[in-house]
Amino acid sequence: xxxxxxxxxxxxxxxxxxxxxxxxxxxxxxxxxxxxxxxxxxxxxxxxxxxxxxxxxxxxxxxxxxxxxxxxxxxxxxxxxxxxxxxxxxxxxxxxxxxxxxxxxxxxxxxxxxxxxxxxxxxxxxxxxxxxxxxxxxxxxxxxxxxxxxxxxxxxxxxxxxxxxxxxxxxxxxxxxxxxxxxxxxxxxxxxxxxxxxxxxxxxxxxxxxxxxxxxxxxxxxxxxxxxxxxxxxxxxxxxxxxxxxxxxxxxxxxxxxxxxxxxxxxxxxxxxxxxxxxxxxxxxxxxxxxxxxxxxxxxxxxxxxxxxxxxxxxxxxxxxxxxxxxx
Numbered sequence: 001x002x003x004x005x006x007x008x009x010x011x012x013x014x015x016x017x018x019x020x021x022x023x024x025x026x027x028x029x030x031x032x033x034x035x036x037x038x039x040x041x042x043x044x045x046x047x048x049x050x051x052x053x054x055x056x057x058x059x060x061x062x063x064x065x066x067x068x069x070x071x072x073x074x075x076x077x078x079x080x081x082x083x084x085x086x087x088x089x090x091x092x093x094x095x096x097x098x099x100x101x102x103x104x105x106x107x108x109x110x111x112x113x114x115x116x117x118x119x120x121x122x123x124x125x126x127x128x129x130x131x132x133x134x135x136x137x138x139x140x141x142x143x144x145x146x147x148x149x150x151x152x153x154x155x156x157x158x159x160x161x162x163x164x165x166x167x168x169x170x171x172x173x174x175x176x177x178x179x180x181x182x183x184x185x186x187x188x189x190x191x192x193x194x195x196x197x198x199x200x201x202x203x204x205x206x207x208x209x210x211x212x213x214x215x216x217x218x219x220x221x222x223x224x225x226x227x228x229x230x231x232x233x234x235x236x237x238x239x240x241x242x243x244x245x246x247x248x249x250x251x252x253x254x255x256x257x258x259x260x261x262x263x264x265x266x267x268x269x270x271x272x273x274x275x276x277x278x279x280x281x282x283x284x285x286x287x288x289x290x291x292x293x294x295x296x297x298x299x300x301x302x303x304x305x306x307x308x309x310x311x312x313x314x315x316x317x318x319x320x321x322x323x324x325x326x327x328x
Contacts, residue, residue: 031091031269035066038094038259039087041080041101042163043073043191047129047210047293051257052096054289055126058280073191076166076327077101078109085114089264091273095120098129100168100255103312107320108166108327117313120260121270122305124277127257127295130234131172132214133227133243135206136199144227144246147206151182159185161195161207165327169195169208171316172229172253176208176243178323179251199223210255211236211294228294229253236294256312257295258305274302 036059038052052069060067072080081102084095102116114120133144141147151158162169165188177184187204189195192213199207200222208229215236217223227243228234231252243251259277261270278299280286287297300308319325 031272032063032065034092035068036060036063036092036094037068037070038096039080039084040069040071040096041073041077041084041098042071043193044071045213046163046192047212047255047295048096048098048257050212050293051127051290051295054286055277055280058283058286059276062276062279074164076105076108076164076170076188078105078112078114078166081105081116082113084260085116085119085262087262089262089266091261091265091269093262094123094273095260096126097258097260098168098255099258099309099312100171100253100316101166103309104168104171104316104320105166106313107317108325116309117306119263121263121265122302122309123259123261123270124274124281124302125256125258125298125300125305125308126277126281127290127297129255129257129296130211130294131169131208131229131253131255132211132218132225132237132240132294133172133176133206133208133229134199134214134218134223134225136202136204137221137224138202139205139224141226142224144241144243144248147226148180148182148247151180151184155183156185158182158206159187159204161187161189161198161204161209163192163195163209163213164188164190168253168255169210171319171325172208174323174325175251175253175319176248178319179248196223215293234294235291256305256308258300258309270302274299 040049040052056067072083087093135141160173192210196213198204218225225240281297281299290297
């Protein structure tokens with residue numbers, strides 16, 4: 001073999017090794033290498049939005065990249081959920097999902113464009129919330145019992161607002177109807193803040209909504225809080241009784257907030273994100289901010305969140321079928 005041929009082969013081998021190393025380096029580029037988005041399926045101002053915007057800067061500081069919150073409201077949360085589920089499974093699209101909204105959709109929408117158990121991978125639970133039952137101050141009620149009595153004497157004349165068809169507040173209202181036997185008319189809005197505005201203005205007389213959406217108007221005296229959907233009173237509203245203690249046995253709606261990614265996202269990315277969110281929801285300032293909105297910060301393994309979602313899908317399927325609930 002000539003000296004020139006040996007030199008050429010050596011050069012070719014060095015070049016090939018260099019290119020292989022470069023390609024491998026690009027492929028193994030540390031995650032994340034660009035901005036991450038968190039999709040919230042509701043308008044700004046709601047509970048999920050509040051949590052996402054509280055956690056986004058913490059996650060950004062931890063991973064060294066921008067983390068933005070993108071609101072994609074509509075169809076009781078299903079517009080945003082579908083966008084997230086159909087996004088590339090690369091870890092750059094996260095979804096903050098509410099079990100009490102995702103789970104009922106499986107039964108309420110026979111042609112749902114995504115399957116929450118197949119199209120999402122759970123990352124971690126981040127909080128457990130509550131809905132507050134409110135009335136317009138002019139309505140002659142001061143308790144859950146008063147609402148029941150008024151509804152019994154005026155069947156079909158009381159309207160209740162929710163954040164949309166199939167949303168958690170909608171189902172909270174329907175479960176209230178099932179447990180009490182009263183006839184209330186559901187009026188859906190496009191998100192929590194619009195439903196709050198409806199009750200404040202008197203367009204609807206009562207409503208179920210998140211503490212995040214309603215707390216400012218409750219404090220201002222423009223809404224009257226008459227009950228909470230959790231089994232125990234909450235620190236943010238210690239004087240507001242639970243609906244159970246107000247005389248409605250078996251009534252409980254506890255929304256769980258979780259972070260999800262599209263199915264197919266690499267396991268190491270899911271594991272890394274789980275670790276980051278566990279740290280974030282354990283921070284004292286995050287826990288305190290969540291508490292002001294009636295949300296208890298709590299983390300979980302992906303498997304634990306998956307079990308919570310599966311259990312709620314089964315629960316709401318029974319409630320929806322037993323009550324004959326339909327959405328248009």
